[in-house]
Structure formats: C-alpha cells, structure tokens
Amino acid sequence: MALYAELHRHLGGSVVPRVLWRYFQRRNEDLAAKFPVYPEFEEFYTRPRNTLDEYLELHTLVETVQTEQALPYFIYRLIRGAYIFENLAYLELRYTPYLRTPEHLSQGERIEQMAQIVEIVGKASQAEDYPIVTSQILCMHSRLPSEVNRAIVELAVSYPEYVCAIDVAGGDAHYRERLDEFVGLYDYARSHGLKTTGHLYETVDGCYPQLLPYLMRIGHGIQIPLKYPELLPQLAANQQCLEVCPTTYFKTGTLENLSQLKIVFDRCFEAGVDIAICTDNAGLHNVRLPFEYENLLTHDIIDFRQLQACQDAAFRHAFAWPHQQPPASLLTSILQKEPPEAQSIYP
Template sequence: MALYAELHRHLGGSVVPRVLWRYFQRHSEEMVSRFDDYPAFEEFYTKPRNTLDEYLELHTLVESVQTVETLPYFIYRLLRGAYIFENLAYLELRYTPYLRTPEHLSQSERIDKMAEIVDVVGNASQIPEYPIVTSQILCMHSRLPYEVNKAIIDLASQSKKFVCAIDVAGGDRYYAERLDEWIKLYEYALSLGVNTTGHLYETTDGSYPELLPFLKRIGHGIQIPLRHPQLLPDLARRGQCLEVCPTTYMKTGTLDDIRQLKIVFDKCFEAGVDIAICTDNAGLHNVRLPFEYENLLTYDIISFQQLQACQDAAFKHAFASPYHQRPASLLSGIINPQPGKVMA
C-alpha cells in the first residue's frame, strides 16, 4: 500500500540516471559520446558538487530534453518508480514551465507556450496503474525577468486543476538585488489565492526574513534552526512547514556531515515547527524517499516517533491532498473501526 507524501521534488532532478542515459542512447549520440560508458555517466550525474550554483547547472542538462514531446516519457517512468519503489501516495512536482519551452521563440511566445507544458505534465501524471495523487508547483526563477515570473503566477492561478502552488528557485543568493520585486510577486500570488512556498534559508546566502510572512511552506529552511533560531517561534505561530531534503546538503556542499541535521530536527521539534522530509532531486542523488528516512534513523538524527511525525506533517501540509493524513491512518480505521461504528 502506498504510504508516503513527497512535497519537494524537482521535475528536472527527478529523472534517475539510468532512464536519462537510455534516453540519450536513443536520441543524443553527441551526449553519449562524452562518456566511456554508463557508470562514467552515473558518476558524473550524481557526484557531489562544491556549491549550490554548480549543482544547479545540472538542471539545464535535463531541462533541455524535457519538451512537450518528451515529458510524457519522463513522467511515466518517474511515477512508475515513485509508486513501486517509494510507496508514494502523494507527489508534488515543481519546475519552471518557461524553461521547457523552445528557446528560439520570443519571450511572449514562450510565455504563451507555458500553459501547454502544464497541461502535458498534468495529463501525463494521470496513470491509472500507478494511482498517485499528483500536483504541480510552478517555480518562478531568480534569473528570469519580472514579466515572466508574474506570468507564471497568473498561469498557476488559471490552472488549479493541475497546479497547487508557486515557488521561487534558481539560487538563493540572487534574490537580494530584486527583493522588493519578490515581495511584490508573492503578495500578488496570495491575492489570487495561490499557495506559496520558496527556496529560502537553504544556504547561508538565502536569509531573507522579509519573505517569510508570504510563505505557507519553506523550501529547505535549514539555516533557520542552525543560524537564526530566534525565527522559529514565528514559524510555529504561522503554521509553516520546512521542506527538508537531507541528501541535497551533502551534494551541494551546504553541510559537511549529515549529522548536522540533528540540530535542525531537534530545534524544530522543540519549537513546534513541522518538518516534511523530501528528496529534492531524487534522480541527481540516485536516492529515493525511503532511503532518506532510513539514513536519518541510521545516523540517530531522528527517532522512529519523530519520523512518523514528519510523515504526518507531509500530508498535513500537502497543498492538494484530499485527506491531509497518512493512508496508514485511514487503513487503521478500516482494520480497527471504532466500537459501534458501521463501515460504509
């Protein structure tokens, strides 16, 4: 039975190495020729990077091949793996639709093409044999102009059948020079009734307390308990949830040791701030969600009770979940119904 919810997974980083390699074998001799064999490609694709910027460059490798024509190919394999190997019942996929449109078009033409991308991703995600509840988070991007980012918000507002929220991504150190613009964009999104999350406090460059009041969830946010714990009471008061992606911080050089996350979990639990454990870029990491759980337990970063609390938090804070509780809780009600209660 599917049991888990994944709130922070990038479409570009979700393609596992073997699937991407097979695609290149069939469609890109030039890409295959760069590597001696598959192990060489996998090592390149999944190895740790020195900085977040260097790490994010890998997204361009996948974005360039995720087009209207190819997205169904990648999404089918993504959902098949998520259902069979990860036991996912709920999945939010995030990406920047503008970056899946043809580069040769003008900006206005690419904006117009974004709706087609959202529809393709949404329709391709409806797979009866892998019944996962899915939704999309559309990412604004720190290197895209205001007009494009505003159009992404408008598209999210107009596409609520498939889209549950907006985000900002692209490297958190680039927000500072346009901070007033980001505040304006988030205010606009909230005015349209669009849910919000954002990549903040992932690295030491991503500290923007001005943006926190506009977010319903916080993408990563680990630097808050690590360096700015005085902010935790406000997060608890607003009911915000951190989307913590453990393997990412090893891959980007943000943390030296995964055990540093114990401070993150301990301080958040003490302050009453929810954490959803996520994968971020399961393909780039070659890591699936249950492994993230197991790793945190193995290193004594969290207890089994805390893991269950994080799994509950993922459903509680899921933007498009119809239940907001783990399927295991629903199953318990069926197996052990309350005395005197007749099951329909």
C-alpha cells in the same frame, strides 16, 4: 503498508541516471556520444558539487531534453518508480515551465507555450496504472526576467486543476536585488488563493526575512534553526513547515556532515515547527525517499517517533492532498470494517 508524501521534488532532478542515460542513447545522438558508457555518466551526474550554483547547473542538462514531446516519457517513469519503489501516495512536482519551451522562440512565444507544458505535465502525471495523487508547483526563477516570473504566477492561478502552489528557485543567493519583485508576486499569488513555498534559508547567502511572511512552507529553511533559531517561534505560530532534503546539503557543499542536521531537527521539534522530509532531486542524488528516512534513523539524527511525526506533517502540509487524514488512517478504518460480502465468502 506505509504510504508517504513527497513535497519537494524537482522535475528536472527527478530523472534517475539510468533512465536519463537510456534516453540519450535512444533519442539524442550528441549526448549519447558525450556519455557513451553508463558508469561514467552516473559518476558525473550524481557526484557532489562544491556550491549550490554549480549543482544547479546540472538541471540545465535535463531541462534541454524535457521538451513537450519528451515530458510524458520522463513523467511516466517517474510516477512508476515513485509508486513501486517509494510507496508514494502523494507527490508534488515543481519546475519552471518557461525552461521547457523551445529556446529559439521569442520570450512572448515561450510564455504562451507555458500553458501547454502545464497541461502535458498534468495529464502525464495521471497514470492509471500507478494511482498517486499528484500536483504541480510552478517555480519562478531568480535568473528569469520579471515579465516571465509574473506570467508564471498568473499561469499558476489560472490552472487550479493542475497547479497547487508557486515557488521561487534558481539559487537563493540571487534573490537579493529582486526582493521587492518577489514579495509583490507572492502577495499577488496569496491574494488569488494560491498556496506558496520558496527556496529560502537554504544557504547562508539566502536568508531573507522579508519573504517569510508570504510563505506557507519553506523550501529547505535549514539556516533558520542553524543560524537564526529566534525565528522558530514565529514559524510555529504561523504553522509554516520546513521542507528538509538531507542529501542535498552534502551534494551542494552546504553542510559537511549529517550530524549538523540533528541540530535542525532538535530545535524545530523543541519549538513546535513541522518538518517534512523530502528528496529534492532524487535522480541527481540517485536516492529515494525511504532511503532519506533510513539514513536519518541509522545516524541517530531522529528516532522513529520523530520520523512518524515528519511523515504525518508531510500529509498535513500537502497543498493538494484531498483527505483530512493520511492514508495509513484511511487504510486502518477500511481494514477494521469487515465488508458485508466477506461474511458469505468466509463462514
């Protein structure tokens, strides 16, 4: 049995359309009235958008219903699907906790409530029926005030039992005027032992080399091999991994066809830069991680050897995977050792 690691999945975009629509029908009269028929909702929710900013607006639809009361409902179904349908052994969930707090509260009150959100997500992710190793990545946001982003990083530092890293999200085109702020926050995080990733070099408008030295992984990063391949040797030397999410780039209008990703993989493999294949927003895309693997294979973007290398890289770069080996190696060692009791049961 193959077991996989998912390093880049947003909590807001992880809810599959059917689960979200059913929640509207049962718990939210306004949204149920807006989307009375499921096929129409699925078409609206999963259709491609023209730009990354337009695509990210969909997150606000989910964020408004992912309240502290509703989060366990969504996370249980997320973990169940990841275990049963995707064979995940490891999952990192990323989100901005501030955006799950009540909007009517003051900024200070919402900052105080973020800790409760982290605890709810952490406890709900530990579903005994579906044993997956999980951890959280807390996202700073390009459109939130500096005080909130600072509080998010400090919260991540104070919850090592639930949080493994920080990220910056909100559309990489919007970082430009705040680079010094994000550099300072990443530097603070690294000085406190916190691991780091960041949405960077996803689009042609989001290429900021100033942030690269502070990132252990790069969220997307596809513009590096496409537009700035001269940076790849340094990424390899620093053992930085790209989190490549194939379906995303067509949902956001960033790429026109899948063949463009072949350049990304070929140049990274040639330079010795690791890639972890991820889903990003499995619900918005209505796809699961094994589909991303199969799609890359059937379109000859990668071969099986390269797929295995990417799967191994995902566990190697996982921020909170507790073992030195991926689960396939652990299972092999277990299966190759005949348990003592088996000798008496099977003469």
